[in-house]
Amino acid sequence: MASKEKNDSPMQDLFPPLTLRVGHYLLELLILGLAVHLILPQLTALENSLKVISSMNRWIFMLAVVAQIASYLEYGYLLRACVAIARQELSILWGTLIALAASSIGLIAGGTLGNSAATYHWTRALGVNRQGAVQAGTLPTAFNNAILLFVAFLGVAYLLIMHELSKAQIIAFILILIFIGALIIIVLWGNAHRVQLISVVGKVSISWENLKRKPHTSTSSETLRRLFDSLDRLKEDGWKRPVLGSALSIGFDIMTLYLIFLAAGYNVSIGILLAGYGLPILFGKMAFLIPGGVGIVEGSMAALYNVMGVPIPITVVVILIYRIVSFWIPSILGFPVAFYLQRLALKMKQNDELDGKD
Numbered sequence: 334m335a336s337k338e339k340n341d342s343p344m345q346d347l348f349p350p351l352t353l354r355v356g357h358y359l360l361e362l363l364i365l366g367l368a369v370h371l372i373l374p375q376l377t378a379l380e381n382s383l384k385v386i387s388s389m390n391r392w393i394f395m396l397a398v399v400a401q402i403a404s405y406l407e408y409g410y411l412l413r414a415c416v417a418i419a420r421q422e423l424s425i426l427w428g429t430l431i432a433l434a435a436s437s438i439g440l441i442a443g444g445t446l447g448n449s450a451a452t453y454h455w456t457r458a459l460g461v462n463r464q465g466a467v468q469a470g471t472l473p474t475a476f477n478n479a480i481l482l483f484v485a486f487l488g489v490a491y492l493l494i495m496h497e498l499s500k501a502q503i504i505a506f507i508l509i510l511i512f513i514g515a516l517i518i519i520v521l522w523g524n525a526h527r528v529q530l531i532s533v534v535g536k537v538s539i540s541w542e543n544l545k546r547k548p549h550t551s552t553s554s555e556t557l558r559r560l561f562d563s564l565d566r567l568k569e570d571g572w573k574r575p576v577l578g579s580a581l582s583i584g585f586d587i588m589t590l591y592l593i594f595l596a597a598g599y600n601v602s603i604g605i606l607l608a609g610y611g612l613p614i615l616f617g618k619m620a621f622l623i624p625g626g627v628g629i630v631e632g633s634m635a636a637l638y639n640v641m642g643v644p645i646p647i648t649v650v651v652i653l654i655y656r657i658v659s660f661w662i663p664s665i666l667g668f669p670v671a672f673y674l675q676r677l678a679l680k681m682k683q684n685d686e687l688d689g690k691d
Contacts, residue, residue, distance in 0.1 A: 386650055390596045394654075397592035401658050404585035408432040408473070411578030415472045416456065418575070419465035423456060431455045431469075434674050437667025445474055445618070451671070458678035476579035478618065484583070485611030491604040492641070590655050597654075599647045609637040631656060 409429030416423040431452055439448030453470035461469065493507070523530040587610055594601040613633040631652050638648045 386654075388598065389650075390598070393592055393596035397589045397596060398658060400585045400588040400592055401663075404582050404589065404659075405429050405432060405663065407578055407582035407585060411473050411476065411575055411582055412452070412456070412469050414574035414578050415468045416461055416465040418468055418472075419462060421461045421465035423459065423461060423465075423469070427459055428469075430670050430674065432473075433663055433667045434671035435667075437664050438671055440664055449474065455674045455678060458674070458681050472575060473579065476575055477583060478615075480579050480583050481611055481615045481618070483611075484587075484607055485615050488604075488608035488611040491608045492637075495604060586659060589659055590651070593651050593655050593658070594647070597647050597650050599643065599651070601643065605638070605641045605643070608641060609634055609643075612637065630660075 406425060406429050409425040409427070409432055412428035412432060413423045413425055416428075434455070435448045435451040438451040439445060441447075449470035452473075453466045456466040456469045457463070587606065590610060591601065591606055594606070613630045616633055617630040634652050635648050638652075639645060
């Protein structure tokens, strides 16, 4: 067991030690609360929205909550499937707890990188080897972003084909399609020209570190290498289960939004539902400087659904409740789970050290 800790040492740059200090994150939490306080007043028609809330179907709303729980369980399955590629085991329950806690850590410490680091450390603490833990920390994000790109593409195509839009809106959505297409081309080119991509990313990373006056590390390049290694293993060992887990996780999240629309008394079409879902969630993930995409997701969702004719009071209620169910409640629940997992990791590390002395 002692050798496990020694073998982890080359990974310290890729996933630095995880520490949880409440005081250290107090400022970030205050800023996050302030952001919500500033954003909510911008969503108009709250008086009419209160009427919508009072008339909501409670049973359908409970089904929406169940769908969101299923979304997290499927994410746990996704982690399990990614770990299994390295011939390792992780239960769906542990995977779900890690996903819940890691998303909360990412919210206040490093975004996607913080999420990946937390996932790596906790899967390692549960006995998964390095390759399996790296895959758990990197592949789910790649799969989810790919699925979201596909959903966003369908949504924008639906808007352009089925709705009467102004010239400015048409230009904006065409630019979004071009942006999505460019991302796909970059991913495909990068996979075919890995050495060049790693070199470019390394140079950009060094320039960024120089700008921030930080010591040079090979974190970005090493992350890409590990990701490409994981992709090669996917080709060899199968990608169907991880893709299934990612698709089901996002599918249940979309179902959560759909059921909240139904609970609010509005039968939204699938095309409109997808058109207002994919882009905002994707934009939220791309907004690295804003924790959880707060404001980005809500604002862009409201704008899209309003363009497609959804009544403003319905839009306000549905978006706020959806974000509470899918983002805020899981984020709050994730913090105590994160402290529990961290204590478990420290305890297992101490046991390993005692075993090494023996």
